[in-house]
Amino acid sequence: MEMEPQQNQPTEQRITEPELNVQQTIKEPTVQQEIPQQPTPQKGEINIPADIPVEVQDTYKQNFLKITKNTGKFYLFAGDQKIEHLNDDFYGETKQGPIPIDDADPEHLFKIAANSHVGCFAAQYGLITKYANNYTNIPYLIKLNSKTHLVKTEQRDPVSRQLTTIQQVMQLKSASHLDIVGVGYTIYLGSEFEHEMLAEAARIVADAHQHGLLVVFWIYPRGKAIIDEKDPHLIAGAAGVACTLGADFVKVNYPKKEGALSEEIFKEAVIAAGRTKVITSGGSSMDVRAFLERLYKQIHVSGASGNATGRNVHQKSLPEAIRMSNAIAAITYGNKDPEFAMKIFNGEIEVQ
Numbered sequence: 001m002e003m004e005p006q007q008n009q010p011t012e013q014r015i016t017e018p019e020l021n022v023q024q025t026i027k028e029p030t031v032q033q034e035i036p037q038q039p040t041p042q043k044g045e046i047n048i049p050a051d052i053p054v055e056v057q058d059t060y061k062q063n064f065l066k067i068t069k070n071t072g073k074f075y076l077f078a079g080d081q082k083i084e085h086l087n088d089d090f091y092g093e094t095k096q097g098p099i100p101i102d103d104a105d106p107e108h109l110f111k112i113a114a115n116s117h118v119g120c121f122a123a124q125y126g127l128i129t130k131y132a133n134n135y136t137n138i139p140y141l142i143k144l145n146s147k148t149h150l151v152k153t154e155q156r157d158p159v160s161r162q163l164t165t166i167q168q169v170m171q172l173k174s175a176s177h178l179d180i181v182g183v184g185y186t187i188y189l190g191s192e193f194e195h196e197m198l199a200e201a202a203r204i205v206a207d208a209h210q211h212g213l214l215v216v217f218w219i220y221p222r223g224k225a226i227i228d229e230k231d232p233h234l235i236a237g238a239a240g241v242a243c244t245l246g247a248d249f250v251k252v253n254y255p256k257k258e259g260a261l262s263e264e265i266f267k268e269a270v271i272a273a274g275r276t277k278v279i280t281s282g283g284s285s286m287d288v289r290a291f292l293e294r295l296y297k298q299i300h301v302s303g304a305s306g307n308a309t310g311r312n313v314h315q316k317s318l319p320e321a322i323r324m325s326n327a328i329a330a331i332t333y334g335n336k337d338p339e340f341a342m343k344i345f346n347g348e349i350e351v352q
Contacts (some may be wrong), residue, residue: 032239034252049246049273051209059212063181064248066139067119067214068333073299075277075332076141076216077118077325078310079109080126080184083146085347089311096285100317108321116325117333117351119306122184122216125172127163132178141216142169143184144204145197157194158224162200166207171219182214182248191223198245199310205246216279217247218308227259230256237274249277253306254298262294266302282309288324288345292338295331306332328352 026138052060068074081089090103102108110131113121128140133168147160153346166183173180185204187197190329200215219238221229229236232255242250250273255265270278280298282291291312298304330351343349 056212074306076308079123117329155190186218236268243276263301265299277305
């Protein structure tokens with residue numbers, strides 16, 4: 001995928017949607033390949049919540065089919081860390097080595113989203129308004145709340161209150177004609193402030209659904225009352241809370257338990273979520289092959305509906321980040337295995 005040379009005026013970046021067309025570029029003669037799509041859900045098979053008004057049901061269906069690319073799976077490219085982790089995720093070192101200087105510029109996130117096959121790009125309202133006019137081909141999900149990581153649990157239990165209203169989201173959508181498909185919100189279960197976040201979350205679902213917007217909850221057990229944030233039973237409980245609140249998708253952490261396979265114990269959360277689809281948090285940057293193999297197991301063993309990945313994509317140079325994003329899309333949407341995805345990341349297979 002070629003990137004246009006930098007110009008004085010920012011230009012809109014476009015890619016071909018929605019099919020992932022790939023070209024084999026290994027030693028054999030060039031062969032055209034296509035990442036197969038899973039069967040397209042019929043409109044009648046999409047679960048439309050009862051609180052979606054009849055007049056916006058088509059909007060809801062279109063938003064759902066857009067972010068899932070007609071597969072029922074979802075790759076959310078997460079760009080909300082500019083508040084959550086400040087500049088720690090964008091400048092300096094990780095366990096995988098130095099963060100490329102590309103990532104220091106917030107526009108890096110938009111370039112990745114515009115030039116790879118993400119389901120949607122999630123970020124805060126203000127960040128989106130700064131850049132989105134130059135990247136109108138991206139489906140956006142607006143993160144409605146955020147907090148920094150500066151206040152530790154030892155000082156106070158986590159709380160993240162709403163920064164942006166659904167009314168403001170709809171005003172932006174109307175005024176800008178941006179492709180805003182949904183909203184996101186974080187809840188910290190086990191925090192002494194969970195009641196405040198739960199109440200806000202419930203209102204957000206009701207308000208967002210009135211406009212046909214999708215709702216994704218980030219739900220993490222966290223606070224002084226929580227002994228193990230990766231406890232599979234707690235994570236399943238969080239997934240069940242999302243269903244109770246009416247979320248369309250819930251992002252949770254991948255569980256860990258000594259002596260158990262994470263892909264097996266994660267099944268409890270997928271079942272507990274019911275008709276709310278479970279996507280997994282990508283977490284901190286790790287070895288590319290290990291990440292892709294884990295993602296494949298999350299979907300094909302645990303039964304998860306996809307992933308929400310940020311650092312494992314954007315903490316790379318722009319060309320590598322685009323290839324990593326497309327490798328994730330190949331597993332999530334194209335039903336490809338980790339070996340095929342690694343060829344995309346290594347540049348052996350080009351994604352159009």
